[in-house]
Amino acid sequence: MSAAPVPAGPQPGSETARRRGWGWLLLVPGMLWLAVFFLFPTVQLVFTSLYDPSGSYEQGYAMTWHVANYVDAVRDTWNLFARSFLYAGIATGVCLALGYPLAYAIAFKAGRWRNVMLVLVIAPFFTSFLLRTLSWRTILSDQGPVTSFLQTISVLPDDGRLLATPVAVIAGLIYNFMPFMTLPLYASLSKVDYRLIEAAGDLYSSPFTGFRKVTFPLSLPGVVSGTLLTFIPACGDYINAELLGTPKQYMVGNRIQAAFLTEHNYPLAASLSLILMALVVLMVVVYVRRAGTEELV
C-alpha cells in the first residue's frame, strides 16, 4: 500500500509554523459559532435550571442554586422520559432495519440509478418538516384509505384507528428521521471495497457469513453515526407526538415546550432540558463504547 507521506508531528521550520497558524485561523469561525450558539445558551440554561422556582415571569427569578428543581422535574415527568426513549429507541431500530437494505441497494445494486435514488432519499427535505407530518394526518385519518384497508383485512377492528395512537407517533418518527439513518449508512457502505465481499465468497463463506464478517463490520461507522443522528433528535421531538398522538403519547419535548411557553416556568423547563441532554449523552457514550468506534466522537 503506498500512501502519501504523513508528517510526523510539528517540526521546527518556518513552513510548519505558518501551516499551524492557518489551521487555527480556519477553526475560528466554527469555534465562534459554537461558542455563541451552543456554549453561551448552555451556560445560561444551567444557571436558569437553578433559579428559585417560587419566582415568576412578572417578579423575575432569583438565583438560589435550587438544585431541588431537578428532583422536582424527575418526580413529575419520569414517565415522559421513559416514553421518549422507548419511542425513539423503537423508531431508531426500525429505521436501521429499513435503512440498511436501502443504503446497501443504493451503494451496490443501483448502478446508474444511484444518484436518482439518493435524491429520492433526500427529497422529503424539500418540503417542511411540519407539512410532511401534517400530511400524515390525512394519510392515517380514520376515514382515510389506510385505515379502511386495514379494517377490511381485519388487521384493525372496525372501530379501531391509526391516527392518535403510539403506532402513528412512532411511524411519524421513523418517516421523519429515515434520511438521517440512510445517508450515513450509504456513505459508509459506498466506501466498502466490493472486491472484499467477492473475496469472502471466493473463500467459501456463505453470503450471510460474508455479510456478518466483512460488510457489516466495515459499515459499522455508518451504523453508529446513523443511529445517533436518528436517536438523538427523535428523543427530543415533540411535533410527531403533538400532531399524530394524543396526550397519552406525549413525549418529554411536549412538556418542555409547555413549561417554557405557557407556564413561563423557566427553572423547570431548563432542568428538564438538561436532564434530557445528560441522559442522551450518557446513552451515547455507553453505546459508542460498546460499539467500539470511539474515533467517531
Add this chain to the structure above:
Amino acid sequence: MSDSVRLAALARVARGAGPGAVPGVGRRSFLRGASLAALAVGAPGLLSACGTEGAKVDAGSCTSTDLSADQKTITFANWIGYIDPVKKPDSTLSKFQEQTGITVDYKNGDVNDNEQFFAKVSPQLQDCRPTSRDLFVVTDYMAARMIDLGWIQKLDHANLPNVDANLIDSLKSPSWDPNRDYSVPWQSGMTGICYNAELTDPVTSFEELLTRPDLKGKIDVLSEMRDTMLFMLLLNGSDPEDFTDDEFSAAIDSLQGYVDSGQVRRFTGNDYVDDMKSGDIVACEAWSGDVINLLGGGKFKYVPPSEGFAIWTDNMLVPNKAEHKSNVEELMNFYYDPVNAAKLAAWNYYLCPVKGAQQEIAQFDKSAANSDFIFPDAKTMESGYQFMPLTDTQERDYQRQFNEVMGG
C-alpha cells in the same frame, strides 16, 4: 499483507482520519486552545448566574411621545378572520383611511395565539422599547396581564365619545380595567360545543361530550387552559368566576379521568377545525365564530352547553412607546360608530360590543341581525361565564397542573 490487516487499514480510511492527523494542530493543543476561546466567548453567560429581573415596568418610568399630529399612520396587529377584507374599496378600513387621511398598516395574523404574541413582544416591552406596533388585539386575561405589567398606554377618553356612548353595559367595567382606561373591546366570542350533525346525535352539554360512550376517542377539547377548565369547574359544581386552589385541583383530577379513559382524543388550538373537517372527531369544544367563519355552518352545529359557556373579549391595546396613540383613538372611535360596527360584525360573526349595531345590520342583512352569534339574547348571556382573574403565580401553578394532564 494479511486480510485482517488490510481490512483494518481500509476501516481506518473509511472512518476518516482523526484530529491527530491534521498537521500543525495536535489534539492536546487543539483542546486547550478551544476551551480557552470558548471560555472567553461564553463568559457573558455567567451574567445569568444572578437571576432575572421582573418584567414589570414601574408607572411613570416609561413615557411615550405622540407624533400623531405629524405622522398620519397606524400599525395595527390583529388575528386572522377578524376584519372585513381590508383591500376592498368599500371595506370599513378603507372608509376609515379615506375619512381621516390616516394610513393603516394592517398586520393580519400577527397575533395568532395570546401566549405566542406575549413571547413576541415581551423582550421589548419589559425593557421599555418600541414594538413597532401602535395597536394590537389580545384576549381579556392577556390584556389584564399586560396592563398589570405596566406595558400599556392610558387612553384619552376625550377622543373616544363613541366608545363612551355605545359600548354595551356588560363590557363597561371589567375587574382588571374598571374604567376602560387602557383597553377598548374589539369583538367578543363564546366557547361552547360544535358537533357534526351527520355523524352524531346532538351534543347539548359538556358532560355528554365527556361521558357519552359513542363519542369515546372522537372529541377534542381546547388546549387553552381557561376555556377547558371553565367547563370542568362548572361540571364539578364550582364557580369559575370565584374558586379555590382545591376546587381547581379537583377539576383537574376529573379532567385527568376523562383523558385516562380515552374519551379525549386531542387537546387543540384552532386546528380542531381540521379534525372536524376530516371526520376524525365528531364533536369538540369550539369558539363560536369559527363554526360559521372557518367551518361554514351547515352540518356543523354550534351549541352553548347546558352547564353554561365561556364568554371572552378581545381588546385593543396601545403598547408603551407606540407613537401614534391619537390616531389609534380615532380608529377606536370609528369602529364604535354603529354603522361601521354593523358592517364589521355582519362579516366576522362574532359578538358585537356596540350598541345600536343590531338596528344598523337589520337594514342590510336580516339573518345576521337575528344571529345568536352576533347578538345573543339576554337570557343566553346569563349563562355566560368569565374565568376568575389569576395572579401570575396562580397562573403558573394552574397552567402547570393543566399541562401535566395534557402531557398524559
